[in-house]
Amino acid sequence: MTNPPTRGGVLGALDGDPAVDAAIGDDALIRAMLDVEAALARAAAAAGLVSRAAAEEVTAAAAGLDPDPSDLGRRATAAGNPVVPLAALLQAAVSRPAQAAVHLGATSQDILDTALMLASRRALELVVDRVRGAADVVAELAATHRNTIMLARTLGQPAAPTTFGLRAAGWLTGLDVVATARLEQVRDESLAVQLGGAAGTRAGFAGSGAQVAAGLAAELELIDPGRPWHTERSRVHELASALQAVITAGGKVAVDIVSMSQAEVGEATEGTPGGSSAMAHKRNPVQSILILAAARRAPSIVAALLGSGVHEQERATGSWHAEWQPLRELIGLAGGVAVRTADVVADLRVDTAAMRRNLDSASPGILSEGITALLRPHLGRERAQDAVRQALDAAPEGGPDLVLALRADPHVAEAITAEELTSALDPSTHTGDAGDLVDTILRTRRNDKHRSRC
Amino acid sequence: MTNPPTRGGVLGALDGDPAVDAAIGDDALIRAMLDVEAALARAAAAAGLVSRAAAEEVTAAAAGLDPDPSDLGRRATAAGNPVVPLAALLQAAVSRPAQAAVHLGATSQDILDTALMLASRRALELVVDRVRGAADVVAELAATHRNTIMLARTLGQPAAPTTFGLRAAGWLTGLDVVATARLEQVRDESLAVQLGGAAGTRAGFAGSGAQVAAGLAAELELIDPGRPWHTERSRVHELASALQAVITAGGKVAVDIVSMSQAEVGEATEGTPGGSSAMAHKRNPVQSILILAAARRAPSIVAALLGSGVHEQERATGSWHAEWQPLRELIGLAGGVAVRTADVVADLRVDTAAMRRNLDSASPGILSEGITALLRPHLGRERAQDAVRQALDAAPEGGPDLVLALRADPHVAEAITAEELTSALDPSTHTGDAGDLVDTILRTRRNDKHRSRC
């Protein structure tokens, strides 16, 4: 029988990514637990605690086992974790002499914690790929639209001119400098083997605990943390924090697309919008909405993990068990957000004419900050703001009338020419350092990419 | 192919109950959606909008469909919900004339919201059964141990005498007056059909919307709320709140069992404790620990639902989608907690001798409140507390020495006889209204049960 997926299904398909889901699914987790048991046997052999033959037999037996997840789950309920029945299966699969090499010196938490780290690393590679892919496309968007002027909106209201390039560069910062960097840092610094034995003292390794832990880490390409972390769960929290960073970065892209794709705004739309069961005309920004739905769920999952962060004595009465499923759920959501973000930016339809149209509709009001700045040296702050407000009331359509209205104040007329004011009414003179900021952000990225290649 | 379970599996088996998981699983949800579509067709026929023959054909076709959840999930990603592909399947399964009776006047949210309510109600019945079962056993414990004296502990420290009966009666209140009552109230008042159509106006029902909604409610034995609730999600929140009440009530039982089963305390233990992969002697209170793990996760899930509670315009951009999986997860956890609580109380080993032993060890200190109360009318509050503290320092073992120490104060000696003091040093005279409170709580329950039978 094909093992059932842990995630996916009729609703789960809408929040995950099949490949990432598989990487943290039940089959993958069982495989990871067996990989850990096998690696432990080999590390014990390297430390001289068991024979190499026994370790090889355990490795072969582990590779040959393929227990049904649901069946293993049922048998896990007695001890409260799946390692107890899995270790029993593994032991039954080896010869009597090799039995001593099975689960040597370990406790269930060693195996399950390490397996979750291992499966997480495998899933993380996929998530990193997807986030990098999204970032690549967004970098192109930022470069292409470096000078595409659009309306910045703050508190939901027209603010001042900006560029779509700068908005995209902001997306890039989230995807790249924050999310990718955090994922890579976690992969390189946090994902560690757990090895403590029953009480966290490594008493079962006859003094070779440090050596076995180092060997286990090398076998699994995980970090050797130099000590058990049974009750010190910051590694789980760092992982959660990095996954949340992915989801937040994707959420920022999605929320902007949802607002840009409103019918009255129309500045950008998903390339493949979704239909409706009732309305033939509907073009819903479905992928963005699914990203936002995930972004609404993620912080609570992080809170569940943090809320189970204090582990009493040498193994907690529930806090450890409470980590397992939320961690997998969060990885699944991050995978879904990453792939959807990559899809949505790759397929984004940008309407630069609409951007310009909305900007013009909001002018000249949105130029008030810039014009005020021009007047301030001459009138002082307060009078400058008043002068601009009055002129806008008098000439709400802007243009030459507004120039006249502004110059009606003799201090203004004296200090600033009509040409200068006319130029100040061109939104494209009000984008400040937008272009430079885009360049800086893109340059940082290129450097980062270069560095990570070395 | 057997449809894969949404929950369960290698880790999920440790937090759920197979029957409840099945009731909210993918197959059950698809079945519920098809049930809603069929009931809608029949309600439309009753309102004269379509023919009864068409409605019957839709009903038969719906009964005959059994789509693969993962396949349906994949096809759901385009529109962002599974109703769009499911309605298409249903339409393809009926004759041309009957097609008009499929999904008539409805929007995806109508079908999915109503289906989730329907599946929730089916799951709730199972949860109620399990919670009632647990409450029955706990009521027996409270009655049996009405006079079993034990040490009350507050802030982790010995406080004063109580009875195990009163502690169990406290468990009963949570399971019975709170959790069961909330579940039943939600079932009877909150689980409602959703019917609004594309914009929440019921425009697709040619003026018969109210009649169709009433018919749909009658068909599905759900409430007719008299209006759509597309963006008013209190029904979901009430359901979540009731499920949380189950988990909190089970958590209270579990946390007390974990503390009572500590080796140094030993007042009660699980009948079937769990073993360890490393330690042959281990007798872990595993079921209680699994309950506590669920209790650590649940509040975050409630927060996810509440945090998606504000739905903008006529259908939200993500908040609706964010409800689906957390709601099912919470039902699953409540199911697991309910069944484990029922199991654990049914199999609880109570050691009344250990209760007495721990009480005696903490005496006479824990009688200080009672003795102080005896002295207070004669010495005033402050002097009474001082006198008791000094006497306890002088005669920490209690007994006749403590009586002497207390009567060393002439005001005490004058006011209270040695016999009275000796009697006050018997913990069993310090359990106050414990017995009466147990009786009251049990009586309330019996009344409740009787009432619900009527």
Added chain:
Amino acid sequence: MTNPPTRGGVLGALDGDPAVDAAIGDDALIRAMLDVEAALARAAAAAGLVSRAAAEEVTAAAAGLDPDPSDLGRRATAAGNPVVPLAALLQAAVSRPAQAAVHLGATSQDILDTALMLASRRALELVVDRVRGAADVVAELAATHRNTIMLARTLGQPAAPTTFGLRAAGWLTGLDVVATARLEQVRDESLAVQLGGAAGTRAGFAGSGAQVAAGLAAELELIDPGRPWHTERSRVHELASALQAVITAGGKVAVDIVSMSQAEVGEATEGTPGGSSAMAHKRNPVQSILILAAARRAPSIVAALLGSGVHEQERATGSWHAEWQPLRELIGLAGGVAVRTADVVADLRVDTAAMRRNLDSASPGILSEGITALLRPHLGRERAQDAVRQALDAAPEGGPDLVLALRADPHVAEAITAEELTSALDPSTHTGDAGDLVDTILRTRRNDKHRSRC
């Protein structure tokens, strides 16, 4: 010295309501604790446990105390709660004979739990007033705009015609049927006195515990729950749930106003929008934004309360203490949301012309559901949807061209007259039961108000 406010201040002023903040502030809480101590003395006197004279002396002394909150807070750190130093102050303020009537039979949790319930009830009255006030105005809006046609938006996209009256009626449901009803239910069923004594057995009342509890409840106009609830915290959870309902209901109003007041939409604006420190033209929907900020914070506070819901043994090691501040914070946020919602709806500027303009811009696309429904009986569902989609592509501007395009299909031409189609292209024929639903919702409210007056 004036006691410092617990809430309010430079940022707190933006999330609360001064009156509600005061009702749950430090001075109010201290007053409530003293009220409870005094009421307890009187109830004990009524039960014959102390003299009436002593109870009167305690009452007078309690009324005369006005300790500095910060000072009391500092002295509370030793015992971990403010009741210990407050009871000491009270005791020091009465004559020796009356001392026995101070804090008789009670434990700190009795006083603080009851005081929090008492302060909550006082704050709740204010919140109910504000929510009712908001609901009254919203009911007027719903009535006034019963037939004001506007564009329903789902998933951020134009959906179909609705009325502003129906949207406002939706706001009303949240404010009225949900929030007000929950607040009143909690006030009448959940806010109860706590009386258990040191171990929850009421051992300090010499058998009169039930009588004292009943007397205390009568004195304070709180519920007598018939048992202590030291470790059964559903009353706190119900209160939190009702407060969350207020915040969710206000959040729904606010999120719709923010979207309606977008420059490109312009369907409604706050009457007194906020300015900016940088932009003279800004008209930010500030009160709505402050409501949304509160709505983002509230679910986490509920989660904190629920996450501290399992109280072990007879008094928890931290969970109890963790309730105090989040509960006050949530009441404060609910107060702020209630008053801001009342303000914002009272001062709302509705632009019915803009509503019509946006509706027309989105036509005829948004009529697709309605036209499809018209065609479906004649063409079947699938062909009807195709026909509409093709006609919309051919005549995207609607009007007579669209009628022609639709009737190009001979089945349509045969079945439906041009007049019927022309009429179907008038959005006002597509609002379904919107008017009836408004009437129903308003009628329910009128009945409710009448009932609560009786």
Added chain:
Amino acid sequence: MTNPPTRGGVLGALDGDPAVDAAIGDDALIRAMLDVEAALARAAAAAGLVSRAAAEEVTAAAAGLDPDPSDLGRRATAAGNPVVPLAALLQAAVSRPAQAAVHLGATSQDILDTALMLASRRALELVVDRVRGAADVVAELAATHRNTIMLARTLGQPAAPTTFGLRAAGWLTGLDVVATARLEQVRDESLAVQLGGAAGTRAGFAGSGAQVAAGLAAELELIDPGRPWHTERSRVHELASALQAVITAGGKVAVDIVSMSQAEVGEATEGTPGGSSAMAHKRNPVQSILILAAARRAPSIVAALLGSGVHEQERATGSWHAEWQPLRELIGLAGGVAVRTADVVADLRVDTAAMRRNLDSASPGILSEGITALLRPHLGRERAQDAVRQALDAAPEGGPDLVLALRADPHVAEAITAEELTSALDPSTHTGDAGDLVDTILRTRRNDKHRSRC
């Protein structure tokens, strides 16, 4: 009038630290906002945008302002943030020519975000001090008790021997390697100035935006991030994550102290336990309980911050406002946890005799892992476990009887001498690498401290 504290008060005193509370209190925040305005003027002068004289005047005026927080808060409600009225006050306090140097090019978010970062850094220094202080004491505990044998407990049950030194070294890891390191990393990498102007383009700086930002950062000793982060909030999230790490680390210490100080366990107690309002004998681990209460609240606050992490467009409609108070609350809780943890470890009473007594009571059961390991090479895993289980059943008291019982199996008798078995029954031979792990952890710390001094 003395400005009222934002935190502290009758309940707040129990969750904060006065110094940290003051550093993030209202007065401190207003001071920080004024510091930012002044530094901005100076940075603008250095960039040649305004005169140095004007900048100096602004600086002097800012230093001279001391607005009442509640008054400022009331005036902040119109614009929805306190910067608008504060900038107006500052402007009114300078001469007309200097007005242009006030708030130049900035928007409210620039000032408030930067001020929150500045106040956070000041508070963080205090928190770091306290956490380092706690870590120093815990390092001493670990060294002192390197060989103090005690019972490790897992899932609430006796597991195997460990040392109190290793448990304390675990505390140290949390306080030192995790919390302190995270706090320092955040201080050095995350706390940055915000400078974007109205739309995030720095349009108000006439091309000198980068220079002004760099100058502002230098003036305030914050990081220059090279770009605005109006809508990219990872800096806030990193800060929250580090604060949570402090709270988790303190929580671990506290939860262990609460369990060790149980009457039946008695292995360690707070030096200054708390009393009760009802019970003269009470010795509650109050400081630990207050730490645990904070630990229960913190994850929800982190969730509130993360849940407001997606900021739409160029400034969010509520998510930004929702960050302010939770951030201060979290800093306050971290401060309280840090100082209480430092106090509690400095004053901890360790009872090594009780540790030994509890260990002996749990023997020989808890040696089962070790004895099984001894037998496993000779009997295989399964038979070894069976042999140990049977021998323990036969000789539950351990000692010579258990040696005999084990050697009853001829395979055992043949392979292992009575001397070897007797030695294996001494718990002190079962602490594995505990001593080495303590040494490693202490050595890491010494290196870290040395490095940070360089």
